[in-house]
Amino acid sequence: MTALLRHTHHSSDLRYARSIILRVCKIAGHLTCIDDLRHEATDAGLIAAVDDHNTPVIFDWLVGVLSFQGISDVVAGGFIARHGNVTWSQIEGALNCYPNCTKLKGYWTFTRCGYTKDVQSCNNADQFRSCPLPRHNLRNGRLNQTAYSLFLFIRDIADGDVVGWIDQQIAPHISKNNLAGARDSLMEPLRHIYGVSDKVVTMALATLLMGAGANRPGWFDIGAGCIVVDTLVHNFLVRTGILMRLGGQHPYGPGCYRPGGCAHIVSIIANRIDGRQFNVSFPKTFPRFIQNSIWRYCSQAGVDVCNGNQIDDRSRCSNMWCRLYTQCDRLSLRENSKGN
Numbered sequence: 001m002t003a004l005l006r007h008t009h010h011s012s013d014l015r016y017a018r019s020i021i022l023r024v025c026k027i028a029g030h031l032t033c034i035d036d037l038r039h040e041a042t043d044a045g046l047i048a049a050v051d052d053h054n055t056p057v058i059f060d061w062l063v064g065v066l067s068f069q070g071i072s073d074v075v076a077g078g079f080i081a082r083h084g085n086v087t088w089s090q091i092e093g094a095l096n097c098y099p100n101c102t103k104l105k106g107y108w109t110f111t112r113c114g115y116t117k118d119v120q121s122c123n124n125a126d127q128f129r130s131c132p133l134p135r136h137n138l139r140n141g142r143l144n145q146t147a148y149s150l151f152l153f154i155r156d157i158a159d160g161d162v163v164g165w166i167d168q169q170i171a172p173h174i175s176k177n178n179l180a181g182a183r184d185s186l187m188e189p190l191r192h193i194y195g196v197s198d199k200v201v202t203m204a205l206a207t208l209l210m211g212a213g214a215n216r217p218g219w220f221d222i223g224a225g226c227i228v229v230d231t232l233v234h235n236f237l238v239r240t241g242i243l244m245r246l247g248g249q250h251p252y253g254p255g256c257y258r259p260g261g262c263a264h265i266v267s268i269i270a271n272r273i274d275g276r277q278f279n280v281s282f283p284k285t286f287p288r289f290i291q292n293s294i295w296r297y298c299s300q301a302g303v304d305v306c307n308g309n310q311i312d313d314r315s316r317c318s319n320m321w322c323r324l325y326t327q328c329d330r331l332s333l334r335e336n337s338k339g340n
Contacts, residue, residue: 013245017265018272020240020324021290027323028297031279033289034210041211050212053163055154056088062204063087063147067139069200079139086136086144091151094132101127107152110194117141146195153193166209167216174218182222198257203228206288224283227263227291229256232298236306237262238336239317241329251337266291308333 030036041047049057063085068076095104101124103110114123115133117140122128138144158165166186173182183205190201209223234252237243243250248260256262267287275286282289296302300309306324311317313333319325 010245014268014272016245017240017242017269020242020327021266021269021294022273023324023327024297025273025278025290025293027293028303029278029289029293030296033292034279034281037207037211038214041207046208046212050163050208050216053161055158055160055162058162058208059088059151059154060085062150065204065207066146066150066196066200067143069197071139076139083137086138086147088151090136091132091148094135095151097132101131101133104131104133104148104152107149107156110149110152113145113148113194115141115144117144142195146193149194150196153189157189163213163216166213166219170218170222179218179221179225182218183225186222198254199228199230202226210288221283223288224285225267225287227266227287228295229262229266229291230295232307233266233291233294234262235308235333236294236298237265239306239311239328239331239333240324241331244331244336245329249336263291266294 038047044061045057046061048054049061064080067080067085103113103124112123113133114121116122117134117138120128120134122131122134124131128134133144133148134141136144136147138147154160154162154165169185169189170182173179173185186205187198187201190196190205191198203226206223206226206228209219209226211223213219213223231252234256237248242248242265243262246260246265248262248265250256250258250261258264270287270290271285273290274284275282275289276284278289298304298306300307304310305319305322306317310319311333316332317325317328317330322328
């Protein structure tokens with residue numbers, strides 16, 4: 001049993017967490033988030049691609065999403081605008097013409113590639129000159145490896161059909177109304193694709209499932225439960241004392257998605273907040289909206305309140321303009337990150 005589950009008997013701590021997060025939703029909640037996701041999916045051609053099982057279109061979109069991890073959107077978007085991005089057809093053609101590298105034989109053999117763009121090297125030096133992977137001008141070598149790993153996963157594991165694979169993975173769980181199991185059936189295989197983090201996979205799945213696949217059995221409900229934890233969300237849960245009160249202290253990273261971590265806590269609080277009070281078209285339980293409201297409250301692109309630019313994290317928050325100020329525990333991020 002996790003520390004979080006042991007703390008569920010402390011109803012005052014759960015009431016505190018719910019009260020803080022509910023207020024954040026009222027301040028920063030994105031009330032048109034579902035419509036906006038569907039517009040985004042339409043503009044990207046994803047709705048038609050899902051209907052038609054058009055894997056190349058979905059792959060090209062996924063590679064675009066993955067290109068934005070680990071750096072600002074402005075830098076990543078600027079590089080793609082100047083140099084373009086790798087596509088399904090380019091990789092398919094390259095593998096048909098240049099099959100020499102043993103690591104590119106299939107998904108399970110594509111391990112320890114080691115391609116480094118800066119020094120133009122890899123772990124199969126004798127096959128480097130004929131390898132197609134380095135020929136795509138991406139921002140760094142890690143993205144080249146991610147694109148090929150994703151391609152090989154879809155080709156070999158999903159049998160070339162992303163939509164069919166999703167349907168097959170979730171079907172046993174949907175029949176039992178086990179949404180958490182359905183999400184795990186997608187997340188667990190996808191997180192083994194090279195260079196793919198839980199955060200980025202969850203973000204991509206939320207858009208694909210809620211925006212493009214809303215008419216497919218189970219897709220919307222699974223996407224609505226996708227919780228994206230970045231440093232803003234994690235740090236908010238630390239500063240407000242929610243992590244400490246619920247026994248979920250951990251450093252930012254993989255622990256955010258483990259039992260008792262950030263995603264688990266947000267999910268538990270989401271079960272105590274009726275999403276329909278914000279928009280009647282929302283589902284009653286809407287973890288994605290709850291998480292996004294926290295992100296918007298913290299982000300410079302949102303309300304821009306609870307972040308390192310506004311708070312000196314060497315001590316307790318002193319921002320009296322924050323509408324949570326009198327209610328919040330205002331823990332020092334630096335002090336409460338030590339030893340976690």
